[in-house]
Amino acid sequence: MGKNTVESCFIEGLKVITPAVFGDSRGYFMEVYNKRDFDEAGIDRVFVQDNQSASKKGVLRGLHFQIEHPQAKLVRAARGEVYDVAVDLRKGSPTFGQYYGVILSEENKKQFYIPEGFAHGFLVLSDYAEFAYKCTDFYHPNDEGGIIYNDPDIGVEWPIPEGMELIMSEKDTKWSGLADYKAQRGL
Numbered sequence: 001m002g003k004n005t006v007e008s009c010f011i012e013g014l015k016v017i018t019p020a021v022f023g024d025s026r027g028y029f030m031e032v033y034n035k036r037d038f039d040e041a042g043i044d045r046v047f048v049q050d051n052q053s054a055s056k057k058g059v060l061r062g063l064h065f066q067i068e069h070p071q072a073k074l075v076r077a078a079r080g081e082v083y084d085v086a087v088d089l090r091k092g093s094p095t096f097g098q099y100y101g102v103i104l105s106e107e108n109k110k111q112f113y114i115p116e117g118f119a120h121g122f123l124v125l126s127d128y129a130e131f132a133y134k135c136t137d138f139y140h141p142n143d144e145g146g147i148i149y150n151d152p153d154i155g156v157e158w159p160i161p162e163g164m165e166l167i168m169s170e171k172d173t174k175w176s177g178l179a180d181y182k183a184q185r186g187l
Helices: 035-040 179-185
Strands: 006-007 017-018 022-024 026-030 049-056 060-066 074-079 081-088 097-105 110-115 117-122 128-135 144-146
Touching: 006 097, 017 081, 026 128, 035 097, 035 110, 060 081, 081 110, 097 110
Parallel strands: none
Antiparallel strands: 006 017, 017 110, 022 026, 049 128, 060 117, 060 144, 074 110, 074 128, 081 097, 081 117
């Protein structure tokens, strides 16, 4: 893949991308996205929306997905550091209900590609973080779904330091677990 390195994860479809960074006394340059290179790496997707959020330390967003309009995402921490998680919700997948987590930071400049069919969330580890992501479908507010971040059936090992107070939206505290997700979809 051109100037970037792509690492496949144990869950099929997930990829961690480390861009080549060209630095000198002025700063650095890197390609965040190059369609040709991404196509070559098997990420042949059309992204239709770019989003960016800012959050303070302890903010946990997720685990989110869209029900009828699933989105593939290419995510990165433009500033700060986050622990980013994708949970496999693909029907019939051998890794259904399993998760993969990766540290994304301003320093490591890694990106995480998450195909359609995954729940996604992140925890801000630095004092402040700006999180950027490309999506393959538009946001549909009436199509939101979610799974509670601490579902024991999934067992995400969030790196929550002692004394860190989690900051979450009200809706993120009320999602149900994987068992309810499966029951609602007849899985």
